[in-house]
Amino acid sequence: MALTKADMVEKLHTDLGLNKREAKDFVDIFFEELRATLESGEEIKLSGFGNFQLRDKNERPGRNPRTGEMIPVSARRVVTFRAGQKLKAMVEAYDGTVAS
């Protein structure tokens, strides 16, 4: 089982009483705001949850894993996530048993 947007919509509906339409719009603009912020070159710090950071990588030599041919990996910008204190502590406490 994975948590999806549909689960978050349901949670906002049952816990906060948002109607389904409002809840769905909210979940969509929530993730769109995070994307748009990172796209604009701004990093994100959500205390307790974690930080989304941006890194520019230089071009580097790479290989086509199938053919072994050398092909350069182009310079790129990537998003990295660093979990916050609360998230880290909660996940460390997980004992590895499969959630039902």
Added chain:
Amino acid sequence: MTKSELIDRLADRQKYLSIRDIDTSVKLMLDEMIAAMARGERIEIRGFGSFSLNFRKPRIGRNPKSGESVSLESKYVPHFKPGKELRERVNEQAGQAIRSE
């Protein structure tokens, strides 16, 4: 962007919810995501990315101050893999300024 700035920006983007409801909703969503990972569940948001857990084997660590050995138990750590849309949109701005505040 911090959590409170996110809340303000979401308020500007839509007209139905009060700032109070937005504040509560943002916190509820982040808590739901933390709770899911805390019970070993993945999170999958199309176009944004997925969160999963990576296993870390037990190891002997050292206290950097005293040099003493300490045995560290195995554990799980959160891992984020950006989705295709996020990856592509962010990469289009490669080389432009990055703002961290």
